[in-house]
Amino acid sequence: MMQIKFLQELIIIFGLSIVVVLIFQRFRLPSIIGFLISGALIGPYGLNMIDDVEQVKMLAEVGVVLLLFTIGLEFSLARLSRIRTFALSGGSLQVGLTIIMTALVFSSLKFPLRTGLFWGFLLALSSTAIVLKILLDRGELDTPHGRLSLGILIFQDLIVVPMMLVVSFFSSSMNEDPLGILFVLLRSFFLIGLIIISARWLVPKVLFLVVRARSRELFVIAVILICLGIAWLAANSGLSLALGAFIAGLVISESEYSHQALADILPFRDSFNSLFFVSIGMLLDVRFFLDHTVMILSIAALVLIIKCLIAGGVTLALGYPVQVAALVGLSLAQVGEFSFVLAQTGQDLGLLVGGSYQLFLVISILSMIATPFLIRLGPGISGRAESLKVGMPWLRGRRLIDLEPQSLTLKNHVIIAGYGLNGRNLARVLKETRTSHVILDIHGEVVRHARLHDEAIYFGDATQIEVLHRLCIKAARVLVLAISDPFATRRAIQAARQANPDIHIIVRTRYVNEVDELLRLGANEVVPEELETSLEIFDLVLRQYHIPRMKIAAKKEELRKEGYAKLRRGEIEAYVGGGLLPSEVEVEHYRLRENSLVAGKSLGELELPARTGALVVAVIRRDETLSNPGGSFRVESGDLLVLAGKREEIDRAIHYLDRGSGPKPL
Secondary structure, three states: OHHHHHHHHHHHHHHHHHHHHHHHHHOOOOHHHHHHHHHHHHOOOOOOOOOOHHHHHHHHHHHHHHHHHHHHHHOOHHHHHHOOHHHHHHHHHHHHHHHHHHHHHHHHOOOOHHHHHHHHHHHHOOOHHHHHHHHHHOOOOOOHHHHHHHHHHHHHHHHHHHHHHHHHHHOOOOOOOHHHHHHHHHHHHHHHHHHHHHHHHHHHHHHHHHHHOOOHHHHHHHHHHHHHHHHHHHHHOOOOHHHHHHHHHHHHHOOOOHHHHHHHHHHHHHHHHHHHHHHHHHOOOHHHHHHOHHHHHHHHHHHHHHHHHHHHHHHHHOOOOHHHHHHHHHHOOOOOHHHHHHHHHHHHOOOOOOHHHHHHHHHHHHHHHHHHHHHHHHHHHHHHHHHHHHOOHHHHOOOOHHHOOOOOOOOOOEEEEOOOHHHHHHHHHHHHOOOOEEEEEOOHHHHHHHHOOOOOEEEOOOOOHHHHHHOOHHHOOEEEEOOOOHHHHHHHHHHHHHHOOOOEEEEEEOOHHHHHHHHHHOOOEEEEHHHHHHHHHHHHHHHHOOOOHHHHHHHHHHHHHOOOHHHHOOOHHHHHOOOOOOOOEEEEEEEOOOOOOOOOOEHHHHOHHHHHOOEEEEEEEOOEEEEOOOOOOEOOOOOEEEEEEEHHHHHHHHHHHHHOOOOOOO
16 A cells, blocks of 8 residues: 555656646746745645655655766766856855855854754755746857856856765764864775776776676666665765765766766656755745745845845956846855755755754745846846946956957957857858958957967957947948947947947857847848748758759849848748749758767768768857758757758658667668
8 A cells, every 4th residue: 555655646746747847847947946935835845745755855865866877977078178268257256255145144043063064065056947947948058158157157057076075074963173083084085986996997898798698778777786785885985876876977087988878867856856956845944934934935036135245346356347247146146956855965064953953945936036136137237237347447347458458440340249160151251351440348258369370350349338448449341249238238229329330240149039130220231140040950951952053043143132031930841932942842851869879870871861861951059050061071069950851751860860760771
């Protein structure tokens, strides 16, 4: 009967979670919040549909283990080296300042130092899952504030493991003698090193034998066994299960089996993680919130404000403009999901008991719920923050004197704002044609690197009219805005039009729904990448069917002259039909998932046309469209393949790409 009851509880958990998460997604709220609310509804403090929280917590513990295991799998020295200066300096400053400020507040309230430090750990972390989803949905991940937020979030994810190790020293039963702490620390590092060395010697041999059996089921079981086994060894050595799981992932991450292991373990992790957040929600006492509503709301607001100011202040101190700093601060103001993992550890060690644990839960959930609304208010708030610079010059950010233009004398020149892929390509062409131009970029490291290659590039923000004046905008003929921040683009158009009403402004934007507003603000021409990509694909598909190039070029020019009107109304089918292209031929996009089995292979090795009949007419990688790639072109995870062919040919191609194996050549 116990088994049936437990199964019934799982059905209730997953059933209600589906309903709540669907409702939350309808309002574009993150699913994590839905899981937390679901737990609060069905838990002992809610509708009491599940009274045995301990059984659910046991499964949730597996979710935490798998979560740390996948972090270990994704972590590597190579990945750490790709984190730029801002992630390391900005992330360490943000985490360090939050911990110090929280510890000072708790010390002033006469709490022990370890309590203040522990709460600092909890509040220093932000939610990677929530912030990334919102930025992706809004198309802002590639903006300056999106990249900066991502850098700090990556640092926070990496710092969780050292935090968990330090938290184990905060136990109330621990001897606070410095020599005792040092001994425990050395013992922990010795045990971690012993586990890693043993595992690195044993694990590759085990996985090699398993892989030779050519059984995916056996491989999955072996990976789970390694994860749980090393976690168990770590726990028996005085470390935590989660830390042991991270070590297990780290051991596999440097092997050739890491990509497949990550792909196989992700479904298990996601399923158990939902249980973890539901179990956290079950522990939420709604009565505690109702009894202390004013105090909780005040503390939650204070946490949001302080975290926003710290993250924004760090961004500002590292040389970025105040509007970017405001957006970064608002994005990272919430408490993160890894804080729940630390809180569970702290509760077990007696660092969070009774009301303090409830206070943490309520504050964290409220901060997560507030995040989507804060980010939506971001553009307006950042605009007001920009106006503060008039009376507060110190808000202008760090000035890179060596990168500023010194009394430029230019005339009829082109100003390029943004030195990304589009900006670099344009600058190269202008240099080859000896056209006078200057480049402006907001990223100091990008500017320094480009200066080494003799580019006429300067550090500055295109939204600031005084910066545009220093680039002689009054004498300029053309301004090209190739920046990826849609809000900065709007402000830059207005600033440029105010500085020089006659300048010709060309704007690059990602999405077609921004075209009309940018034209209204003063842009002369708007190039939407979304529709230019459609035209490129249209061109490539027709070429594969030997349509005359002159006819294709005429149709493309017709579409451009109409301002993309037909494409924007979704009438491209009219051009594909009418005898231009056989009616049975279709075009479909296919994105290679993370750790795809075909990632790293060349198109020649895949033999897609021979095996399936479908053609790869283009590959979209990040912001770049690669037209008609050859057989030596190697696909990567995240690539968007543009497939053309009959319906059954495309279906065969998708099936082949999903499984990594397929039919023999036709």
